[in-house]
């Protein structure tokens with residue numbers, strides 16, 4: 001008798017219900033995985049692709065570990081930062097599950113800005129800034145008064161991207177800077193403590209990489225747009241949209257700049273290893289390109305949102321293999337390649353997002369029509385109930401145009417956006433357009449001199 005060989009699809013656990021996680025689940029499904037998803041909202045895109053769904057708090061470590069054990073999960077990918085801080089990666093590893101996502105200690109690169117800056121300084125990682133870390137108010141104020149440079153004020157802990165304020169921008173002058181430092185301590189914004197660092201000027205870019213503890217394998221560069229309104233105005237948000245180019249660089253970033261940013265990433269990973277905080281996961285480097293080259297604004301311990309939606313649809317290699325490489329500490333055998341295409345992602349958000357968002361309104365996406373325009377839909381913080389999709393107070397739907405160049409990708413994204421219907425929704429249409437990119441290139445040229 002000939003035994004029938006049945007190739008079982010690999011079961012992979014994902015945590016998170018945003019646009020980033022929809023892109024992760026989509027890449028896993030393309031790689032033939034059977035996805036079991038944990039999320040707090042019922043993301044219709046993820047729910048459709050997943051075999052099992054658990055609606056739960058993403059920081060409920062015990063519940064998630066139980067779910068993973070019941071389903072005999074072998075591999076897990078943690079999307080957002082909060083579960084990393086709650087120790088989910090550590091708990092899953094104890095169960096013998098391979099995890100894409102750093103340990104709680106290594107995730108301090110994102111969850112503790114004081115730890116991150118101090119580590120970079122101790123190991124002389126290139127691209128660091130002048131800074132001070134304070135867990136008491138009086139010395140922080142003294143540092144601010146004495147500083148002969150403008151400051152960025154950063155609560156040490158997680159604030160959902162909304163706690164950082166910069167002198168000359170959100171903070172009018174030194175007086176406002178000092179008031180904000182007081183407020184951070186008084187209201188314990190982002191935990192107890194503050195990082196004060198030198199304000200720098202330039203254009204920002206995101207470098208995401210797969211990291212196996214030692215090796216750092218880059219993904220295409222992306223530029224996110226954090227400000228709520230067109231022309232990069234208004235309050236900072238989680239990110240309104242982003243673009244990437246067919247050459248995997250950006251219009252204002254040269255190969256040499258990328259090489260320097262990569263060196264900062266490699267040296268950071270090495271520093272973590274030396275501190276007994278081996279890093280296995282996706283490392284997100286937020287850089288600002290200045291007259292002195294790329295400088296480090298911050299690190300995140302995960303894919304970016306929206307940036308994951310730019311790069312993952314372009315991944316040509318098998319994502320499950322890459323995830324195994326990360327979790328086993330050996331990416332040497334994974335050949336990682338991305339299609340040489342441009343992408344433009346624009347987030348559809350509730351009107352008032354960043355200030356006073358309108359929530360719980362119906363939103364409809366004609367997915368077939370979006371696909372006909374050469375674009376992709378990634379659902380984010382929406383809820384599905386009996387086929388009806390409603391918004392929440394956060395970002396609703398990411399639309400990603402993909403084409404051989406940026407102009408084509410932007411046009412595809414815009415055509416696709418016509419197939420998203422909702423009351424009180426808002427999109428930053430300028431993202432990926434020639435006018436705003438030309439301005440960025442000119443600004444960078446002036447800074448470089």
Ligand code: AMP
Nearest residue numbers: 152161164166197198199200226297298
């Ligand atoms: P973060 O939450 O650390 O990404 O900071 C939010 C935004 O504040 C960044 O995207 C930058 O635009 C700005 N920012 C942060 N740190 C600095 C800095 N040292 N100098 C100038 N701008 C900064």
Ligand code: GLY
Nearest residue numbers: 224239304305306
């Ligand atoms: N796009 C910014 C972030 O993911 O933190």
